[in-house]
Amino acid sequence: MATLSFEYFPPATAEARQNALRTVARLAGHRPDFVSVTYGAGGSDRHRTRQMVFDTVSWHTASRHRCPVMPHLTGIGHTRAEVAALLADYVAVGVSHILVLAGDPRPGEFDVGDGDFRYATDLLSFVREEGDRLGVDFTIAVAAFPEVHPRSSDRATDRRHLAEKLSMSDLGITQFFFDADHHRRMVDELADLGCTTPVFPGVIPVTNPASVARFAAMNGTEVPADLWNRLESVDGAERLRIACDEAASLADELLADGVPGIHLYTLNVPEAAEGVLSRLGPGRFGTTRQST
Ligand code: FAD
Numbered sequence: 001m002a003t004l005s006f007e008y009f010p011p012a013t014a015e016a017r018q019n020a021l022r023t024v025a026r027l028a029g030h031r032p033d034f035v036s037v038t039y040g041a042g043g044s045d046r047h048r049t050r051q052m053v054f055d056t057v058s059w060h061t062a063s064r065h066r067c068p069v070m071p072h073l074t075g076i077g078h079t080r081a082e083v084a085a086l087l088a089d090y091v092a093v094g095v096s097h098i099l100v101l102a103g104d105p106r107p108g109e110f111d112v113g114d115g116d117f118r119y120a121t122d123l124l125s126f127v128r129e130e131g132d133r134l135g136v137d138f139t140i141a142v143a144a145f146p147e148v149h150p151r152s153s154d155r156a157t158d159r160r161h162l163a164e165k166l167s168m169s170d171l172g173i174t175q176f177f178f179d180a181d182h183h184r185r186m187v188d189e190l191a192d193l194g195c196t197t198p199v200f201p202g203v204i205p206v207t208n209p210a211s212v213a214r215f216a217a218m219n220g221t222e223v224p225a226d227l228w229n230r231l232e233s234v235d236g237a238e239r240l241r242i243a244c245d246e247a248a249s250l251a252d253e254l255l256a257d258g259v260p261g262i263h264l265y266t267l268n269v270p271e272a273a274e275g276v277l278s279r280l281g282p283g284r285f286g287t288t289r290q291s292t
Pocket of ligand 1: 037038039040072073074100101102103104118119120121142143144149150151152153157158161162165173174175176202
């Protein structure tokens with residue numbers, strides 16, 4: 001049975017923090033296998049992520065549904081000492097899952113090659129070393145790009161690096177995409193390279209087409225013009241309906257293909273995640289979830 005996970009982003013204001021925690025509490029009712037918290041959304045600093053991780057851990061620890069909280073962690077522009085301090089803070093509150101990423105340059109702040117980590121694999125090796133030092137066997141996830149990472153010179157090289165990274169990890173989570181064929185092709189290419197690490201597709205209900213299009217452009221994700229026309233011609237409940245219909249239809253196709261799990265990008269909008277789950281119907285996700 002497939003797993004279910006949710007992705008949250010760290011809120012920027014006190015009011016947004018309350019909303020984010022209400023989202024976490026509400027979606028916990030769907031008993032995710034794990035939840036993740038993005039790192040430095042929109043170029044913000046890591047302290048917001050740390051706070052959101054702490055809030056989410058304490059909420060899940062106190063709630064009837066305990067599940068791992070997986071902070072995202074990026075390497076570019078950061079030092080080993082900074083990462084070590086953050087990992088120690090996470091371990092102190094019981095975090096044992098990390099999504100390890102290279103990250104992106106921040107114009108005016110740092111470029112690829114600045115800091116102690118260039119590629120996700122550099123950070124991954126360091127996280128494993130720190131795990132040994134701290135006495136934690138981290139579960140490590142990494143990013144996968146079905147439509148090929150924009151910094152890759154060509155498809156074959158991208159897949160070689162991805163397969164190598166996955167072989168050092170416990171699971172992969174993909175960038176969002178809108179055509180299941182992108183995911184199928186990537187899975188086949190990885191299988192040809194002997195890669196057996198599970199890769200969970202990331203599915204996004206597009207409740208905010210302008211901001212999702214910006215991310216898509218950064219990541220080389222193909223945006224279906226027809227879907228965007230429909231989303232942009234409406235708003236409110238009608239836009240939410242279309243976003244949920246489309247995301248549920250993609251998730252349904254992927255589940256029918258036998259993917260190991262669905263990672264839902266919630267954008268901290270509980271109605272969207274719930275809209276997708278209600279369309280998928282009961283009994284679609286697995287047995288590994290536990291409640292306390
Ligand atoms: P890498 O795996 O290092 O790959 C980057 C590029 O380098 C690729 O082209 C790869 O082929 C190439 N490469 C890898 N290894 C080598 C090597 N040894 N030699 C030469 N080339 C190599 N960003 C954030 O800032 N915060 C987040 O919270 C965040 N969350 C994300 C969650 C998911 C699920 C995904 C898919 C992406 C997320 N990102 C996030 C974006 C991510 O940080 C960027 O896309 C970044 O540019 C790539 O990260 P990576 O870990 O895939 O990099």
